Amino acid sequence: MEDFHREGEALYCEGVPLGEIAAAVGTPTYVYSHAALERAYMDLVDAFAGLDFMVCFAVKANSNLAVLRSLAAMGAGADIVSGGELYRAVRAGFDPKKIVFAGVGKTESEIVAGLGERILLFNVESASELECIERLASIHGKKARVALRVNPGVETGTHEHISTGHENSKFGVPVEEALQLAERIESYRCVELIGVHQHIGSQISKLAPHVEAIEKSAELVKELKGRGHDIRYFNIGGGLGVPYRGDETLPSPLEFVDAIRPTLKETQAKIICEMGRYIAARAGVLLTKVVYRKRTGEKSYVVSDAGMNDLLRPSLYGAYHEVVPVNGSTGSVAGADLVGPVCESGDFLARERDLPDAGEGEVLAVLDSGAYGFTMASNYNSRPRPAEVMVRGGRWAVVREREHYADLVKGEIVPAFL
Ligand SMILES: Cc1ncc(COP(=O)(O)O)c(C=O)c1O
Numbered sequence: 297m298e299d300f301h302r303e304g305e306a307l308y309c310e311g312v313p314l315g316e317i318a319a320a321v322g323t324p325t326y327v328y329s330h331a332a333l334e335r336a337y338m339d340l341v342d343a344f345a346g347l348d349f350m351v352c353f354a355v356k357a358n359s360n361l362a363v364l365r366s367l368a369a370m371g372a373g374a375d376i377v378s379g380g381e382l383y384r385a386v387r388a389g390f391d392p393k394k395i396v397f398a399g400v401g402k403t404e405s406e407i408v409a410g411l412g413e414r415i416l417l418f419n420v421e422s423a424s425e426l427e428c429i430e431r432l433a434s435i436h437g438k439k440a441r442v443a444l445r446v447n448p449g450v451e452t453g454t455h456e457h458i459s460t461g462h463e464n465s466k467f468g469v470p471v472e473e474a475l476q477l478a479e480r481i482e483s484y485r486c487v488e489l490i491g492v493h494q495h496i497g498s499q500i501s502k503l504a505p506h507v508e509a510i511e512k513s514a515e516l517v518k519e520l521k522g523r524g525h526d527i528r529y530f531n532i533g534g535g536l537g538v539p540y541r542g543d544e545t546l547p548s549p550l551e552f553v554d555a556i557r558p559t560l561k562e563t564q565a566k567i568i569c570e571m572g573r574y575i576a577a578r579a580g581v582l583l584t585k586v587v588y589r590k591r592t593g594e595k596s597y598v599v600s601d602a603g604m605n606d607l608l609r610p611s612l613y614g615a616y617h618e619v620v621p622v623n624g625s626t627g628s629v630a631g632a633d634l635v636g637p638v639c640e641s642g643d644f645l646a647r648e649r650d651l652p653d654a655g656e657g658e659v660l661a662v663l664d665s666g667a668y669g670f671t672m673a674s675n676y677n678s679r680p681r682p683a684e685v686m687v688r689g690g691r692w693a694v695v696r697e698r699e700h701y702a703d704l705v706k707g708e709i710v711p712a713f714l
Pocket residue numbers: 354357375398399495497498499533534535536570571572573574
């Protein structure tokens with residue numbers, strides 16, 4: 297959080313007081329620190345030093361064009377999961393040779409778009425998808441480069457909604473099937489097998505599941521090479537967790553890489569890592585204003601102008617985000633809930649917490665919201681999605697305008713028969 301810090305009473309993002317941004321742009325607003333993005337990206341780059349590697353940012357974590365452009369300019373690649381993310385990644389300036397495309401449900405048009413952009417590779421998740429890629433590549437006169445996404449069958453200990461590498465997960469294929477698919481590719485004319493991919497989940501707080509999974513997947517790399525396949529890439533996925541609570545310590549990128557370095561080296565493949573959260577989470581905060589204070593019996597509520605439609609993580613996963621006042625505070629209120637205006641009992645940003653005893657009109661910052669914040673925002677309750685701001689040094693700019701009511705009905709049509 298060093299890029300978000302206090303000077304006197306005021307909370308700053310780099311050289312800019314967050315109160316200034318809230319006053320100028322309104323709330324709710326996501327604010328991103330360019331320096332924090334760079335710091336996290338460089339942590340990863342430094343950790344992988346000595347290996348042949350590429351860091352591909354998981355675009356789903358934060359797909360704002362300014363964030364993507366920043367990372368592309370730093371030299372990052374992109375991990376995408378949809379045609380929309382491909383569109384954004386290309387517009388943001390990522391080199392297609394550094395774009396990898398995952399996802400269990402790639403449609404024909406998404407595959408064709410990926411082939412058209414000559415992306416580095418498709419991470420293939422099923423036999424049917426592989427067949428589809430071969431057919432489309434053949435029709436369009438292209439050669440598709442693929443990696444097989446293997447499911448190493450490892451429990452991660454993270455929230456069940458964001459765990460992907462256990463048995464019976466919809467993601468990837470078991471090792472046995474990966475070997476069969478590799479054999480099948482030999483009879484395909486337009487698909488070239490160049491990699492192995494795995495990703496076991498997100499916000500993983502221990503090294504052991506990563507180590508176990510990467511060792512298992514590395515065995516597959518070796519086995520495929522032994523069978524004569526030219527496996528040039530080993531994509532180890534993302535998933536490195538970040539400390540959302542002040543007292544948490546999680547493995548650093550260096551500890552992560554050191555734990556797997558011999559295994560990675562042995563594969564003699566170029567390593568791809570697809571971190572999203574590690575790069576973006578701590579680079580963003582959500583600014584929200586206290587609309588009302590209220591009490592129900594013993595319970596104290598802080599009602600904010602941001603709700604679950606703006607930041608879904610607390611409601612969906614029971615996720616914890618630190619909440620702090622932007623302009624200093626008069627102490628805290630115990631056992632309180634920070635709730636939004638959405639008509640759902642599950643609409644909260646913080647629950648049963650010691651919260652800032654902020655008065656109506658005061659601005660709060662919900663910390664570590666740079667990953668899976670805006671990208672999971674919705675228009676539920678016909679609420680325009682928040683603005684996004686990027687800070688770099690002493691400069692800042694709106695990088696996504698707050699939505700207007702007209703945006704809410706864009707594309708809707710009332711037919712003549714009504
Ligand atoms: C295939 C793939 N790669 C990378 C990521 C990024 O994960 P994280 O943000 O935890 O690094 C995800 C999301 O879990 C994913 O599904």
